[in-house]
Amino acid sequence: MKLTRRTFFKFMGAAGSTVVGRASSANAWESKAPPDSYGCLVDLSRCVGCRKCEEACSTVNGLPAPERANCQCTIFEKKRRPDDTAYTVVNRYFTGKLDTFDKPLPTFAKVQCMHCQDAACVSACIVGALTKDETGAVHYDVSKCIGCRYCMVACPFEIPAYEYDDPITPRVMKCTFCYDRIKKEGGIPGCVTICPTEALTFGKRETVLKIAHDRLRENPGKYIQHVYGEKEVGGTSWMYISAVPFEKVNLPVLPETPSPKLSETIQHSLFSYLWSPIALFGVLGAVMFTSKKHTDHSNRKGGD
């Protein structure tokens, strides 16, 4: 049989219909969020910008002391990001709110890994160095990491940092949710322990979420009626409530679909039961078979 235009389209049509059939049957993407995980609520209206969380974090995790640890003014003049020497930083924002003396009222916002329920970094990690633990922590295993830094690209909050200055044993650096502390009974992350005003509330995610909604309900007019992180990218372990709009304190507007949902659906439907390689090689085999027959035939003809 000669591979005509017609037969080629026949094959491709058959293959295409299988793809569509498979994809529609494999759309059951399921969240891998642990059922009884921990969470932490940041109440931005309570934060006073003392930066003790930064100090506690560096002590607990053995990081270098934060930049100008006791400074509560000039340090805020530049916006900082968590990096390989600090898992968490506090930034100051003037959002146009005024205090009782008509002076601009600052809002302080702590930034750290949000420990997403369905983390993009976990999905992007090709060696399983990042895992979502049953405590809720997105746990990093340095022994598995190959340093591809896909996690840094994948993260919607741009959190993971990398030890670029260490050529031999570089690590991806991000908040650990004080994994070693919270997996013990009654353990609390370092930053939460030290917070003087309880701007950080730690507990089971369900409890913390309930506290957040209670606070929104019991203080009408004080807060923006939204718990940031309840639904963003499918929910995060760290959640925020605030008296000022979230985008003004550098918390990005994000969709409610978990980041890995689309990519994983495509990947998983393409490779379930290895149907796509089988189909591909089937098509290629058929093409080879038909064209070989054709060549044999023409060769024989030429040999006469």
Add this chain to the structure above:
Amino acid sequence: MIKKIIFFMGVFLFLMPGLSAAEVWKAPDQEKAKERAREVVPFVKEYKDDCLINRRTCLVDAGISIKDVTTVYFVLGSPVIKKREDHYEPVRFAHKRHAALTNDCSVCHHFRPKDENALETTRCSACHQDSFNPDYPERIGLKAAYHQQCMQCHQNQGKGPVDCKGCHLQNVPDHKELVKLPDGADPFQVTAECLRCHDTQADDMLTTAHWLWKGPSPYTTGHRKDIMHGKGTTALNNF
């Protein structure tokens, strides 16, 4: 460097009598306040949910005013706080002074225990104890209660400190282990040892009026007519 050495020699000489004294005098009310801060009172589970205006009326009706303030001075510390962390010295709180300034007990004594026999103005640590108690999720811990109450009021009134060191002394580590000096060290060695860690403080001191003061000195014999006499210009130590 010489300026720093002389300054620290001065500090050392000033501290000498204090170090050598065998028995240190302690303020009796300070000791009493410390003892009180060490007490842990039984946790009050239920409170009477009056709104603030009611509360104020209740206190007035009960005949409680500033005259009834029995404890003048508190140390705001508790084993409940120390259990979690020990970062700063506890705050010294002038209770009666604050009562007199606000003239409203309900500012801090905002609720009362449900138990009718309990004191109308019970102490903070009766209701606010450990943070994140799962049975009382919205009841904030003692440390947070102190900080929110103090700082919010100071901010709203535009009075009183809102920074850490405005109220707290930093928890000073035991210098017995940090200071390494040979026996019979001379003053220069002592100063150098201080400067080993406190060089920033020494630098700061050199830019303050303690080192740079100058001006007229009408009551100093021999310098009555000087107008620019002082450490910053002509006086001793300034070389």
